[in-house]
Amino acid sequence: MGRMTIKVGVFGAAGRMGRTVCEAVRADPDLELVAVVDPYHQGLDLRSVTGVDCDLHMALDGGALADAGATVAVDFTVAAGARENLHWCADNSVHAVVGTTGLDEDDLDELAEVFTKSNCVVAPNFAVGAVLMMRFAELAAPWFPTAEIIELHHDEKVDAPSGTAMLTAARMAGASGDWGEDPTAEHVLDGARGGTGPGGIPIHSVRLRGLIAHQEVLLGTTGQSLTIRHDSFDRSSYMPGVLIAIKAVGERPGLTVGLDAILGL
């Protein structure tokens, strides 16, 4: 009897995250990469596009996952694409692990409704260190009346602020309702105080060539401040979290938001 493996399909396989996921799945003896989908690279050989040693070809849509018998789909694409792909997964009883950012509360409500026959894990950040950063920020929030978030990403990121920054602010706002007023009376430059996140917490987005994904949570109170910083230096930082989610999604009915729920944080 051969070892039981989980058959995995990857949406957005030609992308930066998608190809890293393909490599990680290929390297894990408990998983089998059976289908790759990327409509903008359809027909291309995965090996030539990504360097991943595998003879799959990029397919147009989820049909390829059904043909290959994938039980789990991973989606790192764009929000509009993910909405379509996830509906396909729900309709076809395929579990989904979603890293795509830019999905809002309405999207999550809808996913919770449609995933009845299979399960879905959505995490704006699969790096364990980032998940801990959010937890630490949430713990610190009640002790600091002022806080700001600075998120820094590579110069090709299309959405701002990052999903991680939004979720960090939401969790801090959930942990404390006691935030100081912004004293700024004169805005010399529009946007100088950043965007206003959940709880009124300002969020500042930096886009810089050479960066990957970084975030600082600054918390201040009388006579002291606390800075919590996380850096992803490489896309491989997300892979342990993605692999944990692929293996756990089958056991988590409905929608799970955030890797912390799976890690028990």
Ligand code: NAD
């Ligand atoms: P990318 O532009 O390099 O890759 C996206 C890929 O998706 C492209 O190859 C594109 O052709 C493909 N695509 C577009 N629409 C598609 C569809 N409908 N079906 C299948 N494929 C489709 O982007 P990236 O840097 O790989 O990031 C992808 C997403 O992952 C972004 O939303 C980013 O914010 C997010 N991200 C999440 C995490 C996390 O930990 N959750 C970490 C890094 C990036």
